[in-house]
Amino acid sequence: MIDRGRIRRSTVMQRIGWAMALVVAVLLIALAGFALRGGI
Amino acid sequence: MPAAALIVIYLALVLTPLGLAWAQGLPPRTVWDELASGLGLLAMAMILVEFAQLGRFRAVTARVGSDVVMRSHQLLARVALAFALLHPFFYVSALSDPPDWDVTRQTVVSYAWPAIWPGLVAWLGLGVVVTMALARDVAGYRYEIWRGLHGLGAVLVACAGVLHALRAGRYSGDDLLGWVWIAGLGLALTALAVVYGVAPALRARNPWRVRSVTPAALRTWRLRLTPEGAHRLRYRAGQFAWLTIGRQPFSLNDNPFSIASAPSQGPELEFIIKELGDATNRIGQIAPGTRVYVEGPHGHLTLTGQDDAPGIALIAGGVGIAPLLGILREMAARGDPRPSLLIYGNRVPEQIACGEALQALAQDHGTQVVHVLSEPPEGWTGETGFVDARMLQRHVAQAGRRDWLFVLCGPPPMLRAVETALLDLGVPARRILSEQFVYD
Numbered sequence: 050m051i052d053r054g055r056i057r058r059s060t061v062m063q064r065i066g067w068a069m070a071l072v073v074a075v076l077l078i079a080l081a082g083f084a085l086r087g088g089i
Numbered sequence: 090m091p092a093a094a095l096i097v098i099y100l101a102l103v104l105t106p107l108g109l110a111w112a113q114g115l116p117p118r119t120v121w122d123e124l125a126s127g128l129g130l131l132a133m134a135m136i137l138v139e140f141a142q143l144g145r146f147r148a149v150t151a152r153v154g155s156d157v158v159m160r161s162h163q164l165l166a167r168v169a170l171a172f173a174l175l176h177p178f179f180y181v182s183a184l185s186d187p188p189d190w191d192v193t194r195q196t197v198v199s200y201a202w203p204a205i206w207p208g209l210v211a212w213l214g215l216g217v218v219v220t221m222a223l224a225r226d227v228a229g230y231r232y233e234i235w236r237g238l239h240g241l242g243a244v245l246v247a248c249a250g251v252l253h254a255l256r257a258g259r260y261s262g263d264d265l266l267g268w269v270w271i272a273g274l275g276l277a278l279t280a281l282a283v284v285y286g287v288a289p290a291l292r293a294r295n296p297w298r299v300r301s302v303t304p305a306a307l308r309t310w311r312l313r314l315t316p317e318g319a320h321r322l323r324y325r326a327g328q329f330a331w332l333t334i335g336r337q338p339f340s341l342n343d344n345p346f347s348i349a350s351a352p353s354q355g356p357e358l359e360f361i362i363k364e365l366g367d368a369t370n371r372i373g374q375i376a377p378g379t380r381v382y383v384e385g386p387h388g389h390l391t392l393t394g395q396d397d398a399p400g401i402a403l404i405a406g407g408v409g410i411a412p413l414l415g416i417l418r419e420m421a422a423r424g425d426p427r428p429s430l431l432i433y434g435n436r437v438p439e440q441i442a443c444g445e446a447l448q449a450l451a452q453d454h455g456t457q458v459v460h461v462l463s464e465p466p467e468g469w470t471g472e473t474g475f476v477d478a479r480m481l482q483r484h485v486a487q488a489g490r491r492d493w494l495f496v497l498c499g500p501p502p503m504l505r506a507v508e509t510a511l512l513d514l515g516v517p518a519r520r521i522l523s524e525q526f527v528y529d
Contacts, residue, residue: 060508061523065157068096069164076131076168079104083111084124 092153103134106269110260118182122198125179126259128172133250133270135169136215140243140277145284147387151328154389155345156525163222170219173212201257208253211246218242233341240281247277289338292382295320299334299379300357302372306442308364309408310372311349314381315357322358322383325393326351326419327412327496329524330385332360334375338382344369347411347498347524348386349443351419358383361442363408390496390524392416398494398520400428402485404476404507406499407435410442412524413498418446421454429454430493432484434461434476434503438469459484476503478510486514497523 107130117123142162144155180198218239221228225235251274254261261267297314305311316322322330326348333343350359364370390412392401401420403413410433420429431450435441441460450456461472461480472480485491495511497504504523511521 060505060512060518061154061157061521062160062505064518065160065164069161069168072096072100072165073168075100076103079107080124080127080131083107083127084120086111086117086123 092157095149095153099138102138103131106130106134106261106266109263109266109269113260113263113266115259121179121181125176128179129176129254129258130260132169132172132176133254134273135165135172136243136247136250137273137277139166139169140247140280143280143284145288145331145384145387146280147385150387151389154522154524155329155387156523166219166222170215173215177208177212204253204257207249208257211250211253214242214246214249218246232344236341240285244278244281247274285339285341288384289382292333292384293338295383296338297358297381297383299375299377299381301377302375304373305361306444307437307439309440309442310362310364311443312346312360312362312372312375313357314360314383317380321356322386324348324352324386325391326415327390327392328386328388328415329390329412330358330383330387333382333384335379335381343382343384345387347388347390347409347415349411349414349418351415351422353419353422361408361411361414388412388524390416390498390522392420392494392496395494398427398492400430400490400493401425402430402432402490402493402495404432404495404497404499405434406476406503407440408442409498409500409524411498413496414443414446416496417450417454417456421450421456429456430459430484430490431456432459432461432472432476432480434463434499436463438462438466476507478506478513481507481510481514485511485516491515493520495521497521499525501525 107127110126110130139162142149142158142165144150144158144162149158182198221230221235221242222239230238251270254270255267258266261270296317298317300313300315301311302313303311324330329345329347331343331345333340336342346360346362348358349361350357362369362372364372392398395401401416403416405413413431417429417431419425420427431447433441433447438460441447447456447458451458459472461474461476462469463473463475465471465473474480485493485495491514493516495516497507499507504525508521508523512518
């Protein structure tokens, strides 16, 4: 689980890293859902 | 609109093709085939959205800063490359042309050359474009060559990728998704055309002229521009602009410089420019009267929305003083009653830029100016070493300034150190604004 306090205490570049990690996580979840949606 | 909304917009744009493919309800294939198609859909969408992250769109740069826009452009391009590289390797269905009855191409993966070659071009092209970008500093390309090749390569990848999707894609064969790809490509190319064609054409009608170039410090120059006509640059103190100096407005050779003047001081612009080993080495040779085109303003290093901060602390490293000088000048010109502190780090005293202007601000506006030298001469009575946690402990924590606004500009290592130290002292992240003076 992402520690919100840790994000608030991170530098700008670290926060970009968190944001990009979040974006990639959402993309991977969507991709997995797409691939598994009834795949055989 | 908060910066988080940009993430939501980004995800909505990138996930639209995948969602449309999902909604088609085609009969399922193997998980691996679906994964391969999904990777291709995501990679293509990410590549097209990269064109909106060029760092030249003020609606975005003024909100989150150019550093953030360019970093996300770079990081997301790498993810798109990874998705694109993996895309062809997950197909497990037979490689052949589909039988006539299989109109949804669910039993095979087509290897028909007209469908495959654009994909191959995009696949290889993307690898080359991203590799060239990663190797940019090592390879030492000339800036305008690099920029031209990067743009052309991106156009090639986008066009070939969309052509591949339309010809080979199982889901992109659908009319709606096909039109989404064409519209996306159209928007991407429009974004590029605006930055490299339309915007320079508009700038050509509003030229500027060099009024003077004078030394500001060791290998550092003060460049003053005056508008040729009644036009003005509407900017906020602390922002920066891209300057095309002595070239035609469509030149790829422009450079970003922070504006050191204040909007309230009048229409003229002042820039503090350090010789950094590239085109900036010739700044001192620019003749007065040289024509300049100004693109901007960009950047979020401003006091906008920070009216509730009880004081302003500015921390500069080297030529990072330029935007902070603009902020101090604007505060003085507007009679901002809030106390201000400037911590200005350099190596040697000869590198202190605009010393007289800073002295005047200290006397007239009451700004506390703290000079820090890492290689002080004998008899130096100011601070020594680097702007570090111990120094900030004294000037920030012990001085009761934790709730001030902190505006940082300097080299990346200094910014990281100062930002971390301020956070450790309990300064809230929303009270820290920072901008690297290295644009990559």
